[in-house]
């Protein structure tokens with residue numbers, strides 16, 4: 001049987017204070033298989049971002065992991081030395097955030113920033129890296145890549161900047177891409193294009209994705225499986241289709257109730273992202289719902 005690419009096991013995370021620890025995440029467990037797109041969905045503050053930061057080893061005080069394992073390609077990332085973790089972040093795991101400017105240097109051209117990925121992580125010469133940067137811009141459908149390669153980030157729209165960040169993230173062909181609300185800051189039509197781009201590029205390269213969003217519609221359009229987070233716990237997990245056709249947890253049903261016209265076409269603004277009727281009609285991919293009861297918590301059905 002194929003081993004999971006990422007196996008998060010019983011992850012606990014606390015806010016460490018002088019007076020004692022406050023639990024932030026409790027007993028989070030999920031797996032992502034190679035090439036799979038897995039969504040984490042939940043309202044603001046449910047713990048999606050800190051889960052991804054814990055996986056990437058990017059948590060800052062006063063947050064700290066207090067238990068569990070993050071096994072990636074067979075090794076527990078929580079035990080890796082900072083230097084190994086830094087190498088892994090450049091190479092095998094990449095991350096994109098909501099606001100592309102957090103990942104871009106405003107004082108450097110986008111071409112140089114993409115080229116740097118090839119120079120630092122793949123030992124390419126600057127000359128070769130510049131050519132690869134143009135190809136990378138082309139692959140993320142930035143028009144006129146030979147001209148755009150000389151642009152500074154402020155000379156580009158938000159959508160183009162996010163494409164540049166995607167090009168940088170995928171430059172080293174990572175095995176896992178963590179995308180934390182990558183389209184939330186963009187307007188609706190651009191959102192749909194960027195989502196489609198992530199979906200197509202990762203499918204073509206076999207890159208697994210951990211996709212984080214508060215928006216079940218966005219998650220449904222891109223993910224094969226979904227984990228639903230509520231108050232620091234993963235309360236329900238299932239194939240996307242099964243989750244939509246048979247939400248078990250009261251909180252999941254609440255999230256779905258907030259979706260426009262559920263049961264007909266799932267829309268996001270004016271852009272149709274997924275035809276939920278046809279998805280639900282495809283019963284072949286339905287599997288048994290994994291209904292999760294966190295350690296020490298009451299059964300979440302009534303949460």
Ligand SMILES: Nc1ncnc2c1ncn2[C@@H]1O[C@H](COP(=O)(O)OP(=O)(O)OP(=O)(O)O)[C@@H](O)[C@H]1O
Pocket residue numbers: 015024042043044045046047048049050051060061062063214
């Ligand atoms: N640096 C921090 N210091 C203290 N508490 C934090 C810090 N970062 C996050 N938290 C707390 O951790 C919990 C989970 O936050 P997190 O950002 O992961 O939520 P989220 O589901 O990603 O929400 P959002 O979509 O708004 O980012 C929240 O209660 C938040 O207040």
